[in-house]
Amino acid sequence: MPASKSLRVCSLTHKLVRYLPSVELQTLLEEHRKEGTVGDTLLVLQHAPVFTVGKRGSAQDFHTDPEELRRTGFEIYSVPRGGETTYHGPGQLVAYPIINLRQLGLGARAFVEGLEDAMVQAAGCFGIEARGRVPGKTGVWVGECKIGAVGVRISHGISSHGVALNVTTDLSHYRHIVPCGTPDKEVTSVQRELQQAGTYVEAGGEGGDAAKDDALLQDTAPNLLKEAEQHLVRCIAGVYGYTDVQDIVEEQLLPTTAR
């Protein structure tokens, strides 16, 4: 009989999460997970507009001067995750699994393939035919366009950072960078694919002023995002064999003795 595996899921998609606090939260969760004071946890959120530069990224990944981007309301951070430079923002579903890969018996490749599979399955729930596990091109693709990105960190067997699935993301912001180090590839989203297929019915705008969080949230077709979130969480839990999925609120993330 397979042992029961539990996953705590904390949804923060009702607000825009600034990038730095999310990294601090992940660091705390990673520490607690390593010590065994919390179980495997999945954070699901949307970020305020930000460009993040991974271990292999650099200033050369930017087409627009980073200082000008900061002036117009984008944040830019270097982070110790795999991958190059990418964009996070409203309408993009971000999922950070803070899980003990050693306990699951997963190496880096198996873990990342699971994340790709989950995003492919989630896209499939919308009738979108996507593929992952493409050698040398980690991520999830619809044709030659990237719909989902991966960038993780594994430390002492605990994962952090994770994936980003474009649902109703303002794709125009990607023009400021070489996304994920692939200069000749385009990006796409669930919304764009459904529009192209003629099956998109929910009204939703294309993101507004980067500085106004509330306006951005209203413009990002919340129903489509919520539906994508439900699919992605279920698919992530499924690919790793979690039998018990608990929805928790932010206050339950850390042990009560933690600051």
Added chain:
Amino acid sequence: MALRRFAVQFGLRAQAPVADLAASWGRAFATVLPELKYAKSHEWAKPQGDVAVVGISDHAQGELGDVVYVELPEVGATVTKGETFGVVESVKAASDVYSPISGEVVEINQALVDEPAKVNSSPYEDRWMIKVKLSNTNSFSLLLLLLLLLQVNSSPYEDGWMIKVKLSNSGELGDLLDSSAYEAHCQH
């Protein structure tokens, strides 16, 4: 499996059980070298006097996938047993690697930083010893296989070392796993 391909190339296709034996012997011997010590986190240490050569095991590189980036400490840096000494990136995953022993880094393998794929690369194919047009004689085939196995035992650890550390506490080597305990650990 490189060993099977190599065996088949030399006319062992008609002797499938022999090629299978080659592959299973390859799996049994090629991944773990007996003269090394291993950490449970899949790094290895090879003592050379008061210096230890450190790398990651064949099991580790297989689990990582194709390595595209290697970050190593500077010469002169201190490393501590069980603590991170570097990062290896594969499939958009940045994985920490941990030092199995403590000491001072005296040399780093710049070749890995310049060509990260060397962490994965199987040198089996360009380390063959002889090319022989085989007869159907089983005993001759077995001799060739034995020669091949001796060859594959010397890689991929030799080129794949990451750092050399002047040990601050050589007693730590005793805490590491020997090759048979490490093999058992990999099969958990």
